[in-house]
Amino acid sequence: MLKQGAAWGLQNVLPYRFIGRNEAEMRVLLIVLALLAGAFLPQTQSVPIPERLFPETGWRVRGRLLEYWNSNGALPVFGLPLGPQRTATTPEGRFAAQQFERERLELHPEQNAPYDVQLGRLGDELLRRQGRDWRAEGRGETMAGRCRRFATTEREVCGPFLRYWQAVGLELGDAGVSERESTALFGLPLTAPRYETNSSGDRVLTQWFERARFELHPNNPAAFQVLLGRLGAELVGEQAPLPPLAIQPEPAAVLQGHTLRINAAVAGATAVRGSLGAAPLAFFADPDGGWRALGGVPVLTPVGTLPLRVEADLPDGRTAVQEVGVRVVDARYRAENINLPQAVRDMLERNKEAIAAERQLVNAIWPQATAERLWSGRFILPAEGRRSSSFGTNRSYNGGPVDSFHEGLDIANAVGTPVVAPARGRVMLAEPDLLVRGGAVILDHGQSVHTGFWHMSAVLVKPGELVEQGQIIGRIGAKGMVTGPHLHWDVRIGMVNVQPDEWLERSWP
Ligand SMILES: [Zn+2]
Missing domain, CATH: 2.60.40.10 (Immunoglobulins)
Structure with missing residues (x-):
């Protein structure tokens, strides 16, 4: 026992003070804890692959393709994803690829960045699908303004189309937008400009490139007079709208x-x-x-x-x-400041690794969600006695910030008073004498609901056991870091501590 007076536990002094002062410390600590806690720790040590879900179409973009999408013009250039990343067979071969509204991004991991991502030749593919042979087509419309001739395909790009072609490109590291950067994005011109009816039904001056279709909308504001056709969408077809959620x-x-x-x-x-x-x-x-x-x-x-x-x-x-x-x-919880004497602070400091390990041991259990709902109806109070500390009281220590709170409900009574299961559940943890929590039990009631019982003098169940509502699981004690005999009772949904009384007063869900 630490001191006389009101009975309370120290288990929530520690969450923020000792764990993770900085990332390096945190990592070392995690490794130590992984060794200590063994199989109890979830396997979440690997760095997650960046991923973005586009709610407009319901598809995800991840890893290298997401990075490429972000750094080469994003939405205006590529549009939204229209499918998953998958193996695609194209006229150029088989690649992991993902279709976007305006482009198809293909992964070529054998190449060095930025050439490890290449763009599909959607303009060429669509023209072929339409049965158009661009080589056989004539001169088309004349466009005002400066022109540039592309010898390879024997086409000219003029005026607003040329300005747009030259202003936008992939980022290959050149100063400004170089010709090779524009070519990498759009490719070479295939057709001459001519009036065509686009997918919205508008008749607009149109020029096809290997990877793009330029449309002129002279009545738009200057920045939007040249628009890119949604070639990807035309190639894969429009998708059914997402069902409402x-x-x-x-x-x-x-x-x-x-x-x-x-x-x-x-x-x-x-x-x-x-x-x-x-x-x-x-x-x-x-x-x-x-x-x-x-x-x-x-x-x-x-x-x-x-x-x-x-x-x-x-x-x-x-x-x-x-x-x-x-x-x-606002639940209007009381706030209290707890002054920890120097001797207690020294004790906590001496034991900080064991304390953190214990916290990790129990924290690894809360997030586990089993599908079967074991309880039904209201919970019952797990012990008779005086309520010595209520849930939610905001706490600061030694005048510091309010960064913790009383995570459960304390019931004070004589050592040996029975503690019963508040509802049917499976025993996830049964420890006779933890450093902070003393005799400790955690029950899994299913569907991410757990209850925890600390400071018990006796633990009368074993891990894996299924216990019924009202079954004795232990006895009130003063074990662990406490100031007097009491049961501390936690109700958790996932990692979140909730008001236990609400589980006594009504039945969830
Ligand atoms: Zn407590």
């Missing part, structure tokens, strides 16, 4: 630290996932055909709007995305 948070306004249910409905989804603020949400298929997740608003979330984002995978490989706001309401 409806998401409904209940309630729509949530107190800090409280639970909410999120319903998602989308036709034919194969998987649904989401996030509330920074916290991932695990969705599960409902018997009625919809999808459902439980979530929690973290206690320290500022009052305002928290973004709720849901993604639904569709059978054709696309992903539908929807985002709404959840209103966060």
Whole structure:
């Protein structure tokens, strides 16, 4: 015991103070913890490949193609993705490729950057598909302004088309936009300019290039008089619109630290996932055909709007995305400052690695979401006794910033008082004497809901065991870093601690 007085635990003194002062420390710590915690740690050490989901079309672009798309003109030049990255057979061979509205990006990993990404010859392909032989075509319209002749294809590019051709190109490292950079993007002119009806039904002056089609819209503002045809879209055909994804948070306004249910409905989804603020949400298929997740608003979330984002995978490989706001309401938690005596601070400092390892051990369990919902109806209070500390109290230590809070509910009673399972669940952790948490049990109730029980004098269950509501799992104690005998009870949805009382008063979901 650390001192006399109110019973409280120290398990949440440590989250921000000792872990991750900087990235290098964090990495060393992670390695140490991985060794200590072994199989309990999720395998998330590798650097993720950058990826962007385009909600307009539902396709993702990743890795080298995303980098290339970003650094060579992005949306105005390439347009949106129209399909996944996949092996494509083109007149030039077989490549990993991805189709965009205006270009097809092909991966050639045997080449050095920037030539490891090449553009498909969509203009040439479309002309061939139309049965047009550009070599046999005549002179076409005359365009005012300066002209440049391209000997290879024996065509001229003039006026506004030439200005546009010269102003835009790939980034190959040349000063300004060089001729080779423009050629790399658009290719050489194939046809002479002439009036053609475009896919929107407008009759406009048009010139085809190997990889582009220029259209002149003289009534547009200067910057938009030359527009690029959507060759990729014409080549692959228009896609069916994404099915609507409806998401409904209940309630729509949530107190800090409280639970909410999120319903998602989308036709034919194969998987649904989401996030509330920074916290991932695990969705599960409902018997009625919809999808459902439980979530929690973290206690320290500022009052305002928290973004709720849901993604639904569709059978054709696309992903539908929807985002709404959840209103966060002030729960008016008390705030307290706890003065840790020097002896306690020294003890924490001496044990910081073991303390961090213990935190990682339990933190590796919370995010695990099993699909089966083991509980039904309301939870019951896990122990008789006096409520000695309520959930959510904002905490600062030794006059520092309010950067933590009381993560659970404390119930004080004599050592040996039974602790029961508040609901049916599977034992994920059963430790008789952890440094901070003492006798500790974590139950998995399914669908990302867990409960934790700390400071017990006896742990009466084993990992893997299925326990029923009301079954004794341990006894109240004063083990670990505490000031007196009590049970600390956590309810978590994913990593987020939520108000336990709300699980006693009503049934979720
Ligand atoms: Zn507590």
